[in-house]
Amino acid sequence: MTLSNFLTDLDLNMETLINILDYSSDEIFVLDKNKKIIYVNDACKKHYGLNKEDVLGKISLELVDKGYWYPSIFPDVLDRKEPITMKQTTILGAELLTSVVPILNDKKEVELIVTTARELQSYKMLKAKEKDAHQSKETEDPFGSIMTNNEKMKDLLKFAKKVAAANSTLLILGESGTGKSILAQYIHENGSRKNGPFLTINCAAIPADLMESELFGYTPGSFTNASRFGKKGILECADGGTVFLDEIGDMPLPLQAKILQVIQEKTFIPIGGNKEKQVDIRIIAATNKDLNKMVKSKTFREDLYYRLNVVDIQMPPLRERQEDIIPLIYNFLYKFNRIHEMNKLISKDCLELLSHYSWPGNIRQLENLIERLVIVSDDVIDIDDLPEGMYNQGLLQMENTAPTSLNQAIESAKKEMVRKSYKVNKSSRRVAKDLQISQTYAAKLIREYCQDLLKD
Numbered sequence: 001m002t003l004s005n006f007l008t009d010l011d012l013n014m015e016t017l018i019n020i021l022d023y024s025s026d027e028i029f030v031l032d033k034n035k036k037i038i039y040v041n042d043a044c045k046k047h048y049g050l051n052k053e054d055v056l057g058k059i060s061l062e063l064v065d066k067g068y069w070y071p072s073i074f075p076d077v078l079d080r081k082e083p084i085t086m087k088q089t090t091i092l093g094a095e096l097l098t099s100v101v102p103i104l105n106d107k108k109e110v111e112l113i114v115t116t117a118r119e120l121q122s123y124k125m126l127k128a129k130e131k132d133a134h135q136s137k138e139t140e141d142p143f144g145s146i147m148t149n150n151e152k153m154k155d156l157l158k159f160a161k162k163v164a165a166a167n168s169t170l171l172i173l174g175e176s177g178t179g180k181s182i183l184a185q186y187i188h189e190n191g192s193r194k195n196g197p198f199l200t201i202n203c204a205a206i207p208a209d210l211m212e213s214e215l216f217g218y219t220p221g222s223f224t225n226a227s228r229f230g231k232k233g234i235l236e237c238a239d240g241g242t243v244f245l246d247e248i249g250d251m252p253l254p255l256q257a258k259i260l261q262v263i264q265e266k267t268f269i270p271i272g273g274n275k276e277k278q279v280d281i282r283i284i285a286a287t288n289k290d291l292n293k294m295v296k297s298k299t300f301r302e303d304l305y306y307r308l309n310v311v312d313i314q315m316p317p318l319r320e321r322q323e324d325i326i327p328l329i330y331n332f333l334y335k336f337n338r339i340h341e342m343n344k345l346i347s348k349d350c351l352e353l354l355s356h357y358s359w360p361g362n363i364r365q366l367e368n369l370i371e372r373l374v375i376v377s378d379d380v381i382d383i384d385d386l387p388e389g390m391y392n393q394g395l396l397q398m399e400n401t402a403p404t405s406l407n408q409a410i411e412s413a414k415k416e417m418v419r420k421s422y423k424v425n426k427s428s429r430r431v432a433k434d435l436q437i438s439q440t441y442a443a444k445l446i447r448e449y450c451q452d453l454l455k456d
């Protein structure tokens with residue numbers, strides 16, 4: 001069979017073509033002469049965590065300004081009117097090799113700009129990013145290693161950057177798994193101590209006596225089983241840097257008193273010692289407990305609470321950052337696909353359900369779930385692969401998100417009818433007939449509402 005026969009048999013209409021382009025693992029991106037994005041394929045989701053609808057019609061510079069990718073390549077192409085290939089980094093940490101080809105009209109003016117972008121290497125989520133040599137100041141990724149699309153989180157990160165510069169003690173509050181530890185690290189990396197050590201102790205994970213020796217160290221022979229050389233504690237090892245006291249709400253009261261002295265006097269005495277040691281450290285503490293309540297019940301020292309609470313930062317739970325759920329899913333999918341040498345995809349229905357789930361364990365729960373799904377699911381992670389409780393709760397939540405306006409209700413009825421009809425009829429011509437609309441309009445609605453079905 002020749003290629004042309006094959007294409008004729010395929011009934012290669014617009015729908016089929018768009019469907020084919022969405023299968024491409026490379027991103028395809030088309031701009032008009034005003035730098036308005038007039039086409040993008042499905043790959044934009046995994047590269048930027050954005051749906052096509054969020055991208056189409058936007059001026060490319062708006063997305064560059066929001067940090068979705070850098071450096072910008074289009075000004076150069078418009079200027080030079082010749083193809084350019086360059087390395088770019090996206091907001092999700094994907095490294096892309098991007099080729100841009102300008103299409104010129106008879107007058108040698110740029111009519112269209114066609115871009116293809118291929119992933120170069122794994123997403124570098126949460127690792128300090130080396131700045132790309134081409135990266136200009138204006139297009140610099142504004143939040144470094146922490147990824148977010150949520151406005152409240154962006155404000156929080158700006159605030160964190162500001163307080164990073166000061167040397168004050170900080171308290172980070174928030175539910176478990178919301179990213180308190182990585183925020184502490186972010187603050188350290190953005191402050192004047194960034195070249196010093198960043199050491200963490202998890203007060204909930206180690207017994208009280210061990211915690212004391214870990215923090216303060218001990219002198220030679222100070223207790224049975226102690227090393228005869230003694231040992232430096234975390235406070236001393238972190239001199240010139242930052243100590244992160246994770247889960248400080250679990251620190252025993254006697255140790256709270258010793259930490260208070262470190263904060264106030266910058267001095268401490270190692271276990272078994274009699275000489276004070278001086279340290280230059282910044283303390284950042286975090287907890288998911290209600291310290292105020294603990295102060296009232298006398299399980300947390302009031303004076304320490306006020307010393308720690310000079311500046312506090314409240315991490316929002318993931319359920320209040322709904323726009324971050326899908327990008328984070330793609331990040332972790334990418335990460336675990338690479339770690340486990342897999343190439344799993346995720347269905348649109350599954351994504352929708354997960355974005356309505358309440359995530360009580362926040363980002364850590366999401367990360368663990370995606371790793372499990374990458375390992376246990378078939379080629380495409382689907383709703384059936386989810387733990388039952390999650391499936392039921394997500395579904396319930398989706399059903400409860402009922403339309404709140406007439407327009408939304410019409411939109412959702414339209415979507416349901418188009419999807420139903422397309423599932424049965426499988427072509428825009430038959431859908432048009434079924435719903436008594438023009439074929440062009442039917443094709444448009446199918447593209448809008450049935451992307452996932454087009455691939456079946």
Ligand SMILES: Nc1ncnc2c1ncn2[C@@H]1O[C@H](COP(=O)(O)OP(=O)(O)OP(=O)(O)O)[C@@H](O)[C@H]1O
Binds near residue numbers: 176367
């Ligand atoms: N913005 C983010 N982008 C990507 N991954 C994140 C983000 N925030 C948190 N994570 C990941 O989620 C997991 C939990 O984050 P982290 O340990 O910082 O949370 P936590 O609030 O300190 O948790 P806990 O209270 O249990 O100590 C980590 O694996 C972290 O890498």
